[in-house]
Amino acid sequence: MIGKNKLKLIKSLAQKKYRLKEQSFLTEGDKIVLEVLESEIKVKELFATPDFISENKKFISNAAQVIESTSAEIKKASLLQQPQNCLAICQLPSQPQLPPNPEGFLLFLDGIQDPGNLGTIIRTCDWFGIKYLFCSPDTADAFNPKVIQASMGSFTRVKTIFIPFDELSVHLQKSQIPFYGTFLDGKNIYTENLPDNALIVLGNEGRGIRNEVADKISFPLNIPSFNPSEKKAESLNVAVAAAIICNEFARKKFAIRNES
Known part of the structure; x- marks a missing residue:
């Protein structure tokens, strides 16, 4: 379940000042969330439907906390026009160090x-x-x-x-x-x-x-430009x-x- 306070937090992460304050950012969409779960980025809270959790057990364990949620709850919390089956609050990573000898x-x-x-x-x-x-x-x-x-x-x-x-x-x-x-x-x-x-x-x-x-x-x-027209x-x-x-x-x- 996505509670009222958590819903407010999720919505606030649309703004940079709250991302910095909470040291968190939001990811949405099945593909993107799965990519994050497979990466080095820390997933603090994963909100997902039962079907998504069941189908992706291999990666779900990488989240610190998993909260089973309904599609309606995810839709209400989402910043997207067409939400999918999950969203995640992730730890804002520190800025990477400059590579000593970049090539390419x-x-x-x-x-x-x-x-x-x-x-x-x-x-x-x-x-x-x-x-x-x-x-x-x-x-x-x-x-x-x-x-x-x-x-x-x-x-x-x-x-x-x-x-x-x-x-x-x-x-x-x-x-x-x-x-x-x-x-x-x-x-x-x-x-x-x-x-x-x-x-x-x-x-x-x-x-x-x-x-x-x-x-x-x-x-x-x-x-x-390969367009010969003046306009x-x-x-x-x-x-x-x-x-x-x-x-x-x-x-x-x-x-x-x-x-x-």
């Missing part, structure tokens, strides 16, 4: 505000094997319920680190990783010789990359741009390996 192509998000975009980018990182995602402190909270939903469980595998760009750039200097960024007047990404190791900066949905960050980027990139989209959605960029860096890396 890395992403830095400069003030990405939309939680859906952040969650989709986390999912994209997971697909392309990017273990660390760097974000400016004013990027959306990685444990916002909308981020969790959009990531589809990938947040359990991709370590999101919030760090000022200046601090990250100093950390990466010893690795001599080149800095790339997306700009409307950048060079065509499809014709550039892209390296195996690089940091790619993606800017805010409205203003792009802020000037103080742009000044430190040596290699500006652009994803050209066309001014830019790509940042999560879509991230996927295209990751794909192009991965494709070039794969092609070089096959040639050698």
